[in-house]
Amino acid sequence: xxxxxxxxxxxxxxxxxxxxxxxxxxxxxxxxxxxxxxxxxxxxxxxxxxxxxxxxxxxxxxxxxxxxxxxxxxxxxxxxxxxxxxxxxxxxxxxxxxxxxxxxxxxxxxxxxxxxxxxxxxxxxxxxxxxxxxxxxxxxxxxxxxxxxxxxxxxxxxxxxxxxxxxxxxxxxxxxxxxxxxxxxxxxxxxxxxxxxxxxxxxxxxxxxxxxxxxxxxxxxxxxxxxxxxxxxxxxxxxxxxxxxxxxxxxxxxxxxxxxxxxxxxxxxxxxxxxxxxxxxxxxxxxxxxxxxxxxxxxxxxxxxxxxxxxxxxxxxxxxxxxxxxxxxxxxxxxxxxxxxxxxxxxxx
Amino acid sequence: xxxxxxxxxxxxxxxxxxxxxxxxxxxxxxxxxxxxxxxxxxxxxxxxxxxxxxxxxxxxxxxxxxxxxxxxxxxxxxxxxxxxxxxxxxxxxxxxxxxxxxxxxxxxxxxxxxxxxxxxxxxxxxxxxxxxxxxxxxxxxxxxxxxxxxxxxxxxxxxxxxxxxxxxxxxxxxxxxxxxxxxxxxxxxxxxxxxxxxxxxxxxxxxxxxxxxxxxxxxxxxxxxxxxxxxxxxxxxxxxxxxxxxxxxxxxxxxxxxxxxxxxxxxxxxxxxxxxxxxxxxxxxxxxxxxxxxxxxxxxxxxxxxxxxxxxxxxxxxxxxxxxxxxxxxxxxxxxxxxxxxxxxxxxx
DNA sequence: TTACAGAATATGAACGTTCAAATAGTGTTG
DNA sequence: CAACACTATTTGAACGTTCATATTCTGTAA
Numbered sequence: 127x128x129x130x131x132x133x134x135x136x137x138x139x140x141x142x143x144x145x146x147x148x149x150x151x152x153x154x155x156x157x158x159x160x161x162x163x164x165x166x167x168x169x170x171x172x173x174x175x176x177x178x179x180x181x182x183x184x185x186x187x188x189x190x191x192x193x194x195x196x197x198x199x200x201x202x203x204x205x206x207x208x209x210x211x212x213x214x215x216x217x218x219x220x221x222x223x224x225x226x227x228x229x230x231x232x233x234x235x236x237x238x239x240x241x242x243x244x245x246x247x248x249x250x251x252x253x254x255x256x257x258x259x260x261x262x263x264x265x266x267x268x269x270x271x272x273x274x275x276x277x278x279x280x281x282x283x284x285x286x287x288x289x290x291x292x293x294x295x296x297x298x299x300x301x302x303x304x305x306x307x308x309x310x311x312x313x314x315x316x317x318x319x320x321x322x323x324x325x326x327x328x329x330x331x332x333x334x335x336x337x338x339x340x341x342x343x344x345x346x347x348x349x350x351x352x353x354x355x356x357x358x359x360x361x362x363x364x365x366x367x368x369x370x371x372x373x374x375x376x377x378x379x380x381x382x383x384x385x386x387x388x389x390x391x392x393x394x395x396x397x398x399x400x401x402x403x404x405x406x407x408x409x410x411x412x413x414x415x416x417x418x419x420x421x422x423x424x425x426x427x428x429x430x431x432x433x434x435x436x437x438x439x440x441x442x443x444x445x446x447x448x449x450x451x452x453x454x455x456x457x458x459x460x461x462x463x464x465x466x467x468x469x470x471x472x473x474x475x
Numbered sequence: 476x477x478x479x480x481x482x483x484x485x486x487x488x489x490x491x492x493x494x495x496x497x498x499x500x501x502x503x504x505x506x507x508x509x510x511x512x513x514x515x516x517x518x519x520x521x522x523x524x525x526x527x528x529x530x531x532x533x534x535x536x537x538x539x540x541x542x543x544x545x546x547x548x549x550x551x552x553x554x555x556x557x558x559x560x561x562x563x564x565x566x567x568x569x570x571x572x573x574x575x576x577x578x579x580x581x582x583x584x585x586x587x588x589x590x591x592x593x594x595x596x597x598x599x600x601x602x603x604x605x606x607x608x609x610x611x612x613x614x615x616x617x618x619x620x621x622x623x624x625x626x627x628x629x630x631x632x633x634x635x636x637x638x639x640x641x642x643x644x645x646x647x648x649x650x651x652x653x654x655x656x657x658x659x660x661x662x663x664x665x666x667x668x669x670x671x672x673x674x675x676x677x678x679x680x681x682x683x684x685x686x687x688x689x690x691x692x693x694x695x696x697x698x699x700x701x702x703x704x705x706x707x708x709x710x711x712x713x714x715x716x717x718x719x720x721x722x723x724x725x726x727x728x729x730x731x732x733x734x735x736x737x738x739x740x741x742x743x744x745x746x747x748x749x750x751x752x753x754x755x756x757x758x759x760x761x762x763x764x765x766x767x768x769x770x771x772x773x774x775x776x777x778x779x780x781x782x783x784x785x786x787x788x789x790x791x792x793x794x795x796x797x798x799x800x801x802x803x804x805x806x807x808x809x810x811x812x813x814x815x816x817x818x819x820x821x822x823x824x
Numbered sequence: 825t826t827a828c829a830g831a832a833t834a835t836g837a838a839c840g841t842t843c844a845a846a847t848a849g850t851g852t853t854g
Numbered sequence: 855c856a857a858c859a860c861t862a863t864t865t866g867a868a869c870g871t872t873c874a875t876a877t878t879c880t881g882t883a884a
Binding site: 172174175176177178179181182187189194195196197206207208210211214215218223224225226227228240241244245246247357358382385386389410411414415416 | 521523524525526527528530531536538543544545546555556557559560563564567572573574575576577589590593594595596706707731734735738759760763764765
Binding site: 500 | 839840841842843
């Protein structure tokens with residue numbers, strides 16, 4: 127039971143290796159009858175073409191890379207898990223594999239690109255955590271390396287849809303806007319926003335969504351906008367400030383902040399079991415404590431990223447008539463508001 | 476600036492390809508003078524050997540696979556992030572790459588093994604989530620595929636150190652034991668255990684640690700042992716039961732359970748800002764809410780797994796005198812108790 | 825029947841590396 | 855100085871594909 131190869135399989139069938147190869151890569155070139163016969167033998171023998179040999183010849187590895195960011199907070203980073211899983215799954219379905227790599231900085235990431243392109247012949251990359259002044263996209267574009275980003279090109283945010291590279295992102299602003307609107311509809315007139323200091327792209331976007339909803343309802347936003355570094359303690363502190371300014375409801379830029387706010391609001395208003403509070407990212411923690419949160423369609427985003435990347439890769443090798451319709455190169459997905467009632471831990475449970 | 480290859484580099488130096496190859500793979504065979512010259516040229520040109528060509532010839536890909544488990548809870552799963560990051564980093568340092576793959580079931584995982592071995596020529600695998608009646612290890616052993624597991628072989632738990640395959644695990648029992656002891660030293664005599672239903676390997680192990688500490692202190696364990704499915708609500712419920720049985724402190728099998736317990740205990744004893752409570756896994760949530768927790772040395776585990784796997788892979792190709800001392804094939808790492816004071820969210824913050 | 829076009833299949837070469845074996849170089853020794 | 859034992863370097867072949875081209879087959883028209 128030695129290894130099946132193109133040649134050994136061809137010999138045992140009395141055809142040439144190229145015919146077997148064609149059955150796999152260009153079935154239309156083979157007479158239906160032979161094709162069937164070969165296909166049957168392929169299944170029978172469990173033959174799989176060697177990626178290495180194929181890669182050596184075609185210079186394509188059917189493999190793309192994604193960087194593991196250094197673990198920071200983890201509470202928000204945990205959505206990466208879902209993303210990575212969905213990405214791997216989608217890639218697998220399209221016949222691609224996902225290779226991980228580490229880098230501490232963007233510069234380090236670029237160095238890894240060079241390395242991986244030469245050594246492993248990666249076909250492309252998936253970028254996450256795009257930000258202002260991101261050098262990675264420029265480098266990749268310049269070198270003509272296929273890639274797709276999870277995150278808008280914040281550097282040229284005036285016209286993200288005119289961007290040269292494909293990206294997929296979640297419309298955070300629409301999420302906070304909806305969250306705010308929901309709270310307003312529930313009767314709140316002083317909805318505070320608890321977000322990060324300005325300058326962080328995603329953070330500003332989420333803040334803008336809140337402001338839009340407030341303006342649309344002709345409600346004042348003055349002094350209801352708190353800037354706090356991400357984290358539970360800062361969330362508690364911010365919630366306290368907002369409460370003192372008269373806010374009766376709070377929209378947060380992250381679940382970490384919301385978690386702190388939840389604890390603080392409960393402390394301030396013990397009579398009120400379910401504070402009017404909405405977090406962001408729908409992390410496991412939010413689900414765990416029953417916190418309403420804006421949920422990003424991570425799976426959809428991952429799937430689309432793979433689609434865009436795969437289309438780009440396939441397109442470059444066979445520039446003839448398109449079979450598949452080209453997936454959108456720039457896609458802004460709407461998030462979903464997950465409404466929950468915080469667990470009251472009442473004795474009746 | 477066309478691609479540098481072994482041949483092009485050799486030509487420009489006036490040596491043969493094999494000499495350059497030797498400088499890379501067996502430097503001792505090359506005269507120091509030539510070696511220097513070649514090494515310099517390699518750096519100069521930024522030459523990197525093609526993984527595909529190498530793999531085709533040597534049948535080794537310097538690549539191992541790890542499965543992305545379906546996302547379940549997430550609150551505990553988030554330690555996977557840290558593990559994966561550390562694994563990738565360690566692998567990278569040893570010259571290996573990490574390929575992800577998905578499977579819903581163990582059987583699916585085995586199917587992927589077959590596929591990946593044939594197609595991508597993966598050199599080995601890292602297993603996570605070992606459990607009773609795990610078929611994966613048997614399959615891999617049977618087929619002679621190198622692998623290392625994160626998790627003891629629970630199926631043959633009588634003699635884990637006699638196991639045929641290498642594994643690394645964290646001594647959960649030692650963790651809960653230490654946690655319990657710490658609480659006892661603080662004066663508690665009725666320390667409850669809030670864990671999962673029996674039969675889950677890791678869960679039983681953690682329960683046993685608690686029981687050991689209690690027995691050692693000659694304290695009764697009757698009715699202080701609660702079995703609950705993982706999750707925040709179940710944690711709250713369990714904590715309430717324990718409180719009604721007179722427990723003044725609680726050790727939990729997971730942070731999810733502890734999080735629920737924390738909320739419940741605060742509700743039951745509002746005067747007591749910091750309930751005597753210890754969780755497990757030191758997840759980001761625990762850090763966020765200031766919950767004491769047993770921390771697994773995930774990074775060390777990952778690093779050791781890579782070491783064992785790399786040693787196994789290197790060993791099989793060069794069975795001569797060992798340079799590196801062989802890393803332990805079976806390793807039980809002690810966890811660390813991280814003590815924290817739950818955030819009180821007091822106005823003074 | 826012959827010639828010819830088009831479909832179907834087969835053959836040689838190449839991708840970039842390492843292995844195995846051959847050749848050239850360098851002292852050492854009788 | 856010839857024979858030898860090493861060390862250092864080179865050469866041919868092979869890994870398993872796909873590309874480009876060549877060959878064979880089949881049917882149709884002259």
